[in-house]
Amino acid sequence: MKKRLAGFFFILLLSGCSLFQEEGPTVSPFTFINQHGERFGLEDLEGKVWIADFIFTNCETVCPPMTSTLSDLQKTLKEEGLEVELVSFSVDPEVDSPERLKEYLSSFTEEDVNWNLLTGYSQEQIEAFALEEFQTLVSKPDETDQVLHGVNFYVVNPEGMIVEEVSFTDSDATEKIMKEVKRYQ
Numbered sequence: 001m002k003k004r005l006a007g008f009f010f011i012l013l014l015s016g017c018s019l020f021q022e023e024g025p026t027v028s029p030f031t032f033i034n035q036h037g038e039r040f041g042l043e044d045l046e047g048k049v050w051i052a053d054f055i056f057t058n059c060e061t062v063c064p065p066m067t068s069t070l071s072d073l074q075k076t077l078k079e080e081g082l083e084v085e086l087v088s089f090s091v092d093p094e095v096d097s098p099e100r101l102k103e104y105l106s107s108f109t110e111e112d113v114n115w116n117l118l119t120g121y122s123q124e125q126i127e128a129f130a131l132e133e134f135q136t137l138v139s140k141p142d143e144t145d146q147v148l149h150g151v152n153f154y155v156v157n158p159e160g161m162i163v164e165e166v167s168f169t170d171s172d173a174t175e176k177i178m179k180e181v182k183r184y185q
Contacts, residue, residue, distance in 0.1 A: 024162040027133050032089075033120030035102035040116045042160060049184045050085040051177060052154040053168075054130060054138060055117075056092035057104040062151050066168045070153070071108040073174055074115065080178075082185050086115040091126055091138045091147045093119045134162065155180045 031041030053070060055063040070086055077084050090096035096104075101117040109115065121129070123140055130138040136150035155164035155177055164180040166173045 024165075025133065025135065026159070026161045027156060030129065030133075032118040033098055034116040034118055035098050035105060035112065037098040040118060044116075045085055045087070045156070045160070047158045048083070048085050049158060049181055050087055050156045051181075052087045052089065052134070052156060053152070054091050054134075054136065054149045055088050056090050056147050056149075057096050057100050058092070058145060060146060062168060066151060066153075067105075067108050069168060069173065070115075073177060074109060074111070076174070076178065077181070078111075082181055084114065084181055088115070088117045089126060089130070090117065090119045091130070091149045092123075092140065093121050093126055094123060095145075153177055157184055 027042060029042045031039050031043075034040040051070070051073070053066055055067055057063075067088070070088070074086060090101060096117075096119045098119060101119060102112075105112055105115065105117055127138045127140075130136050130149070134150075134152075134154055136152060137148065138150075139148045141148070151168040153166045153168065153173065154162050155166070157163045163183075164176065166176045170176065
């Protein structure tokens with residue numbers, strides 16, 4: 001009985017340790033093209049906190065409300081004096097040109113100084129990048145113009161490590177993101 005209890009407490013201790021783990025995957029270097037037709041990559045984000053998501057401009061479901069949420073978050077960050085970069089990776093790069101991304105973003109905000117919408121890669125590249133770097137699925141089925149993709153926001157610390165992953169559908173998403181961002185300010 002004592003051995004079982006000791007084993008139980010050991011497992012409990014190990015599972016509790018993971019609750020305090022602060023390190024997640026580190027994003028590998030990338031360089032893509034933003035909505036201004038400029039090269040933008042991980043080196044532009046070095047030493048900065050940033051929030052990433054995956055969207056596409058002709059999305060008929062979650063992308064517009066996700067982008068709206070990020071726009072509201074951008075305003076809150078600015079009001080609180082927090083310097084955070086926003087990075088939205090297009091999951092439909094063959095459709096989403098820099099011009100189209102710029103037009104899309106203008107529907108949500110007039111201020112895109114710290115918000116880069118990225119394209120300039122192939123469909124295969126973004127599918128692999130999303131899976132390898134953010135452990136999220138991106139898939140463009142042949143029979144539709146809609147792209148399947150995750151609906152999470154990712155908070156990345158100044159060292160390039162993903163430290164928080166928050167579902168767009170989480171009712172406390174903004175609060176969770178703000179709490180994590182404030183840890184690094």
